Amino acid sequence: MSKREELIVGLDIGTTKICVIVAQRTENGVDVVGIGTHPSRGLRKGVVVDIDATVNSIKLAVEEAELMADYEITSVYAGIAGGHIDGFNSHGVVAVKDREVSDGDVRRVIDAAKAVAIPMDREVIHVIAQEFIIDDQDGIREPLGMSGVRLEAKIHIVTAAVTSAQNIVKCANKAGLNVMDIVLEPLASAEACLAEDERDLGVCLIDIGGGTTDIAVFENGSIQHTSVLGVGGFHISNDIAVGLRTPFDEAERIKKKFGVAASRFLAGDDILSVPSVGGRRPRQMSRKMLCEIIEPRVDEILSLARQELAKEGLEGRYPSGIVLTGGASSLEGIGELAEEVFEAPVRQGIPTHVGGLQDVVRGPMYSTGVGLALIGAGDDLGRPQSRFRIRDESIFGRVRQRMREWFYTDSE
Numbered sequence: 001m002s003k004r005e006e007l008i009v010g011l012d013i014g015t016t017k018i019c020v021i022v023a024q025r026t027e028n029g030v031d032v033v034g035i036g037t038h039p040s041r042g043l044r045k046g047v048v049v050d051i052d053a054t055v056n057s058i059k060l061a062v063e064e065a066e067l068m069a070d071y072e073i074t075s076v077y078a079g080i081a082g083g084h085i086d087g088f089n090s091h092g093v094v095a096v097k098d099r100e101v102s103d104g105d106v107r108r109v110i111d112a113a114k115a116v117a118i119p120m121d122r123e124v125i126h127v128i129a130q131e132f133i134i135d136d137q138d139g140i141r142e143p144l145g146m147s148g149v150r151l152e153a154k155i156h157i158v159t160a161a162v163t164s165a166q167n168i169v170k171c172a173n174k175a176g177l178n179v180m181d182i183v184l185e186p187l188a189s190a191e192a193c194l195a196e197d198e199r200d201l202g203v204c205l206i207d208i209g210g211g212t213t214d215i216a217v218f219e220n221g222s223i224q225h226t227s228v229l230g231v232g233g234f235h236i237s238n239d240i241a242v243g244l245r246t247p248f249d250e251a252e253r254i255k256k257k258f259g260v261a262a263s264r265f266l267a268g269d270d271i272l273s274v275p276s277v278g279g280r281r282p283r284q285m286s287r288k289m290l291c292e293i294i295e296p297r298v299d300e301i302l303s304l305a306r307q308e309l310a311k312e313g314l315e316g317r318y319p320s321g322i323v324l325t326g327g328a329s330s331l332e333g334i335g336e337l338a339e340e341v342f343e344a345p346v347r348q349g350i351p352t353h354v355g356g357l358q359d360v361v362r363g364p365m366y367s368t369g370v371g372l373a374l375i376g377a378g379d380d381l382g383r384p385q386s387r388f389r390i391r392d393e394s395i396f397g398r399v400r401q402r403m404r405e406w407f408y409t410d411s412e
Helices: 051-069 103-113 162-174 185-193 196-201 233-244 248-258 287-311 334-342 364-381 397-411
Strands: 007-013 017-026 029-039 075-080 086-095 122-134 137-140 150-161 178-184 203-208 213-219 222-229 271-274 283-286 322-325 346-348 354-356
Touching: 007 051, 007 162, 007 185, 007 364, 017 051, 017 354, 017 364, 029 051, 029 364, 051 162, 075 162, 075 185, 075 364, 086 103, 086 222, 103 122, 103 150, 122 162, 122 178, 122 222, 150 162, 150 222, 162 178, 178 185, 178 364, 185 203, 185 213, 185 222, 185 322, 185 364, 196 203, 196 213, 203 287, 203 334, 213 287, 222 287, 233 248, 233 287, 248 271, 248 287, 271 287, 283 287, 287 334, 322 334, 322 364, 334 346
Parallel strands: 007 075, 029 354, 075 178, 203 322, 322 346
Antiparallel strands: 007 017, 017 029, 086 150, 122 137, 122 150, 203 213, 213 222, 271 283
16 A cells, blocks of 8 residues: 555534645554645534535635645545534443353444434434443443453444534535545544543543534543534634624634633733724724623633533533633633633643644644544554444445435336
8 A cells, every 4th residue: 555545634624614634644643744724614503504615615625735745635534513413321231142242242232222212313423332341340441352141331322413414425525525434523622632541530622613612521531421512713703793893804813813711811901903894994992892802702602511511410520621622722811711610620632643744733723633534544543443433334325225225126
């Protein structure tokens, strides 16, 4: 296999930007060899609302990555997010056939655990093994070969709206890309940012993107909870645009350059020149006023995340603290505000286990794209994927099979 054929591509289809990461697998992770980004013009709160605009944005980001990597991109690992995502835990029990756990026993217990009623308009995208229990001995991660008569499995199931998943794949296909797999974005970000000891002790990852805030809680090395909130950095910029009566693009620029999560974290009250809409003259405004617009929205995002954790009974079950990642986590002072809201230590999550263009991707906005490439590298290496999923077929494999059966049935 040539070097060109070994490259893995992660496609992060976000609300505010499309990010393409081209990477080559290594012993310690991946080497990033190409990056492409382009403003996203067809999504709202993580869901495709304009296919043609999304396809065009994907094409432009892919072209940029292809030029940098000198590689024609044909297949990708795509991320999915949005308020339609739903994650829940399930449990299954089977008898061990030959008093020694085999592959067949593991498959049967996972099938038993995932035998739950799923509405027709929803698709299972991940079935993630949390732990196995053999004869009341819990905390087992790899049960193969162990002796016992009763095998239990605790799993985490993630479902998405069928139409939203279809639209992600359709956009990639129209851009000339084959989707190898669809991965929940907070799982990809966790793969890029979290350390193994954090997962074992207990950690909460909060990925504040453009249109959504993704939450993933890990404990004892496995995923315990996933959820997606329909609010993110876009809403902060929109508040600035409305509050300062300035174009949205200027609001985004002002947020990145001068924004602080709370006015009490300001070192000094500078005066800013704010462009006006409709060709009016720019106005002078204090930086403190800008922060007073930003703070309520940031506080709302963090408070909603804490409420979500409290609702699931997970509050305080993250001794390692909170890891903030995603583009909006770059906002100055957001870590300090998060420490006040969650009453827990907070750090910023940036991609690790990355070589090559690591200085370029060492930012929270690239966490999901790098994580998708890492997951793709894990697939190629045959690494056990129980951390992410144990899936039967690809999302549309079953649909294609059904259509094939209908076709042949009709022809007969």
